[in-house]
Amino acid sequence: MLTEKILKRPIVSFIILSNIIFWPLFSLVGAAKLLGFPSIVFDIMLCISSWSSTFAFAILFKRIYKGQNFVKYVKDKFKDKIKPSIIISAVIIEVMIFIGLIFIVKAKSNEGCSIFSVTSFGMFVYLFFKNLLAGPTGEELGWRGFALNELQKKYSPLKSALILGLWWGLWHIPIMLTVGLTGINLIKYIACFMTSIISLSIIMTVFYNLNKNLLVTIIIHQLSNFLIGIINVKLTDIIMYYALLYFSAAVILIAVKHKRVFKEEYFGRYF
Template sequence: MRRKKKLKKPVASFIILTNIIFWPLFCVVGAVKLLGYPTWLFDTVRCLSAWSSTFAFAILFPRIYPGQRFIHFVKQKFKNKLSLSVIVLIVMIQTAIFIMILFHIMNNYEETSIFTLSSWGMLSFYFVKTLLSGPLGEELGWRGFALLELQKKYSPLIASIIIGFWWGMWHLPIWLTTGFMGMDLIKYSFFFMLTIIATTIIMTVFYTINQNLIIPIIIHQLFNFFIGSINGNLIDLIMYNAILYSAVAVLLILINPKKVLYKIQSAK
């Protein structure tokens, strides 16, 4: 059988196809919500839409890496031994950010509860739902492929900014369903993009140190889980996260600029 022709612009093709798959699925999510279908169906379709990047990467894989097997590629992304110190540091940083935001909300919140989750059962369910409808479906394509592919040409910082920007723009349909308009939508979009890019830089630093896809999955999961578990004004929450995650990103660059500012020789 003739080998398929290799794509000239694999990352661009990946980003385009990811959006082509995501938009129709997101419209289905909206239709399921508007028509009042059961919650489980809404959650299922929403979860599928979050996996659009994985679907796109799987479809393009034969033309991105001709002759390789998709399953083997995926296994390689998880084969390296996880560093306990890296995981502990990630958890400590994100928990500290969560606590700082929590205390700020507590001092300015007038409602009966600052949490969206009221029981251990709800907490566990939300944790699993968040994992399935975000980190597990997104990281293989965005970090496991696109980020590392760009690092063959650009420095980790530039690659992070590029992927962070397009990863953020992929969320555009979600912005339009927040109910924000005018200046509120502009503020939300700006802080959202700042948070996404800063988070991508943090992922890149720790993923470079410990090249196992579990690392960006953990960072992504903790971000989504923590921000979703706090009640409060969404614009304020995303603004606080933008400021604090950006501060961490800058600090990581200053501490070890070689991990971020300079092009690595090979990205596997």
């Protein structure tokens, strides 16, 4: 019986397959919107498309880690004891970014206009769990649980975060092309989106390296997606503010934590 060969470039294969799966799935999301399907159908399909990186990793798993068990691998990514100080620190950063965003939006919005898009507690809860079941739980196993770990076997944590952030951002291209922007506005949106997501990748790398449990990055991802989703502001403006705030947070973390979590020697202790 023929056995599958071990992949020579697993990260490249993972990124390519993630896109191959994501594009058609996201096309179905767009089709559901155009055909006027109920919003719950649209949301379910959007959540499914968000899991494309996990689907890709699961498909490639046996060719990346020959002889290993996928379920055990997943469990291992959550086995390390959660450090409350790390979670609290990560949440504080997300909350501070959110507060900074509110101050900026409030200063630039017309008096009397609500800056929040959520008008009821039920909708608040619905959006929270819709976001949780999409990117945070659907993406993190592939991007951080696999790709980040593999990159850090070869590169420093900072370089790994930058590489991963770039490809993670480009994976979102189908979403960028459906926001209804064209010309210079679309270029500005893409530039700000890439800045914010690469900065977020750096922040996630810091906290993931401090506490090797994938729940850490899921929490950060959830707060990032959910909090921006409840702000009622022009898309190009909010992504620009977010890019500025996340970039600032990433620069501060690099400056403060450089010796501890961004040097190659530090992460080398995990392998």
